[in-house]
Amino acid sequence: MKHKTDNIWIGQKDLVQDQEFLSTVDSEFNSDSSTLADATSSLSGNRRDFLKFLGFGLGAATIAAGCDIPVKKAIPYVIKPDEIVPGIANYYASSFVNGGDYCSILVKTREGRPIKIEGNALSPVTKGGTSARAQASVLSLYDTNRIKGPQVKDGARWKDTTWQEIDKMMVPTLSSNGIRIISHTNMSPTSKKAIAEFVAKYPNTKVVTYDPVSASALLDANQLNFGVRAVPSYHFDKASVIVSFNADFLGTWISPIEYAADFAKGRAINDVTKASMSRLIQVENHMSLTGSNADNRILVRPSEQGVAIAHLYNEIVGGGPSSDGLNDKAKKAISKVASELKSKQGSSLVVSASNNVSEQLMINAINNALGNYGTTLDISMPSYQRQ
Template sequence: MHHDNGIWVNTEDLMREESFLQSAEKEFSIENIDQTDGKWETNRRDFLKLLGFGLGAATIAASCEIPVKKAIPYVTKPDEIVPGVANYFASSFVNGGDYCAVLVKTREGRPIKIEGNTLSSVTKGGTSARAQASVLSLYDTRRIQYPGTVKDGNVSKMEWNALDREVKAKLAAGGNIRLITNTIISPTAKKALAEFTAKYPNARVVTYDPVSSAALLAANEQSFGARVIPNYKFGEAEVIVSFGADFLGTWISPVEYAREYAKNRKVRNVKGAKMSRHYQIESHMSLTGSNADNRILIKPSEMGAAIVALYNELTGGSGGPKLSNEKSAAAIKKMAQDLASHKGKSLVVSGSNNIMEQLYVNKINQLLENLNTTIDFNAVSYQRQGDERDMARLIGEMNAGQVAVAIVWGANPAWELPFANQFKEAFAKVGTRISFNGIVDETTALCTHSAPAHHFLESWGDAEPKAGHLSLIQPTISPLFNTRQAEHSLLEWADSPNLNRQDEQPYYQYLKSHWAGDIFGRQTKYSTPTAFWDMSLHDGVFEMPAPEAAAVMNDVALNPDAVTKPSGSELEISFYETANIGGGQYAHNPWLQEMPDPVHRTVWGNYLSIPVEWDGVNNINGWKGLTDGDNVEVEVNGQKLTCTVVRTFGQPAGTVAIALGGGRETGGCGVGYGVNVNPALKADGGLVQYFGADVKVSDKV
């Protein structure tokens, strides 16, 4: 609230609006039910607190059983569950490239809380809202509860052996097989995939990510000969420059990067105190930008010009597109001087999905002598592996009738892709379409068969987010429904001799055998496979030093004409990922929908950020006279959207921004909240670009 000391929290508080004052007075009031004439209305938050997310039904289904006999608690291994006494299991939260080593707190055999695992040198005890909220998705009563055929978005029940016979017959009939996935960081899952593709040589895996980093991967392959994400050492950099990479919120590995970033942002000794400097060049107010020492504001189409401007300042060059904003150009010139005086102690990153822009960034880091100091290729990251250009090629194959069976594993291309409508039309031409997804999402609704996988809290598995950094996933509860791990299904359909179908937990044995064989042979700490497995399962993580190799940059030609050129448009728009619902893959978790956006403090949907005009005293006006909650019509890239606006400090003039992930069409609680902006995204060279030029925004409608 507004106080006499001049502190205010929003525009309504500053301007002392009557509606705000009334709501502020009621914020902490307690209304007695007996004073409401028997009429009591609840809000979303009350509903979540009182009814949970099908928790009662899930509790009955779980029957309060000990999760799995072979799971090992983190602290002690009890002979039986003691009512009221919590057990902790070390596990891993993995969803595509999202990763976090976690400790799962359970009571009476049910997981109730997730925290970070301090034994992991990747996340170092940190966690994320997505990881913590994943407990709720376990108890989602919308989960598919059994295998079956899919028709009109409904699953008709089958037994697993009947589904297996039907799928095997389809696979054996010949024709190309395509497996559609997001990034997979599990070495054992990749082994299962290898067995499947060996059984069916006409099978191929097609991988994309909901929010693409394909340009970064392609540029690193050209520059360094490795299609991976390097090891960024934010904790060792004294000057950090980010071109639109929200590394504290959503970019690649934010839990890891935030921990590292904080190292040099703390003053440990007042005498001779110092901290790192952080420059953020961006087109909307991001979580990372809100923590920067210097924000340099540009239009989205000027990102390439800004990167080239920095390169020219460091090399004395003059080619390439120019920034129209003289203030931003001057700030980049000053930033270049700061970087040049911190060679070997700086770090430059970019969230651009333009290959040439990423090549320029690689060259800038080489010029600043950052390779093998703040950037190395020892513990590289595997957390982004996808390329949406492969999906475009797959659509061509399906349209040509060249795909007989398509298997979808954890991905949702019928909604996530900008060309989702093209995918839907082509997907319908595939005779057999199988989904491992746990809910009837937009893609599963188009499939012919559903083979639902366990929730990760019911699963065995592993992960290798970075080279040499391994972690295990162990179940903390018995499966609530008649689901089965996707890896188990692939091995079953491949008639794998390594899957012991007579065992109580076949995939557990497969995982353990892989660790006792391939992974045990990569380490020297333990002398026996049993000791290696037991301690790794107990700790949740096992780390081995990655072989050191000095990064050597290839001689790659830089072409300033290949970077994004300023559009010259009066108005442009940015599309960005949020820390809570991501690109939409977490939109059906009500905890994450209810979590206020850390920048805009908005919930349940995505909103159009508009710039504000401030006279420096008390008058704050939204662009075009708009205020929070007004609806406008937005036209971009041939798409028309009706959006609700929110005034945003730090939004550059001549720009607007809106988050990805809104407007889900089926599958859960996110349906109907926000707008789906994916069709408004365009591609350049096959790579999705997260901005639009020549945007039109109406007055209030």
């Protein structure tokens, strides 16, 4: 039901005040027990009905008890591997890469079965952290509906096959046709070496890198400014003031596990006599995990995002594009943010998730004017989590 006070609605029909929808809202959580009473009123409650239901229940229980339970055998090792002791877990170092999410992990196993994933504290990037996606990935190993081998299209259906059959079909066609390898950002040296050897053998191959959530504008801007098409290393723990334009660096942007650990370090108070922590200003058009942790959250429309960056650019660098399209409240707030950034030169950080090259170039210029390169961000030690 629509809330008149704060203009919250639960769906399109609620928004347009559809009469048919409104007529059913009040009965959605109706506690009236008349329906249950109507359903049970037909039962006469005599001895005959009681014996009827009792007999049915006993018969069902007897049939269920007679069903065979699948036999599961526990077979001991004939020659037990030295590294496996039943009941004692083994840990294997690995890495998790999925959808742009990366972390170094330790996989806990019992008798060869992975049961838990934890972060690898020895990793200099993720520092022992993991994401919810990495934690849940162990469940996919026990998914009975998962694809267990290669498949080929047979009309409208897919059928199982073997890698040997795939090789027989594909190898004769590799030399005569153009080949495209489509991949997400690849950080694995082993995979890169295998792809390079394949390309060397079949020169008609082109590798296409595609990430569902693109960071191409950030990469292109750094290519134009510094000659390096890479993501800088961001040091959120060294920043006194952080300004983020729609970059959910605690949730989904670039390397959230790494950034969250650094951000938490910058927020920690180690000396109560000199209590200080970093400040976070989030400029965004929707609620994000980073926005919910911000000290100051400035709301702008999606169409105002670039204008907001231009306004901050004009306040700090000057001579940029007009910021007339920005609402007055956001303009006033960003002007205050600019003053705060100027007071923290060399210890501030401005980031943006925009996929517009011009906007990323302005972000680079702002960080350069504030003297942040070499302190809170470093392009000489880039991150290759987006390529």
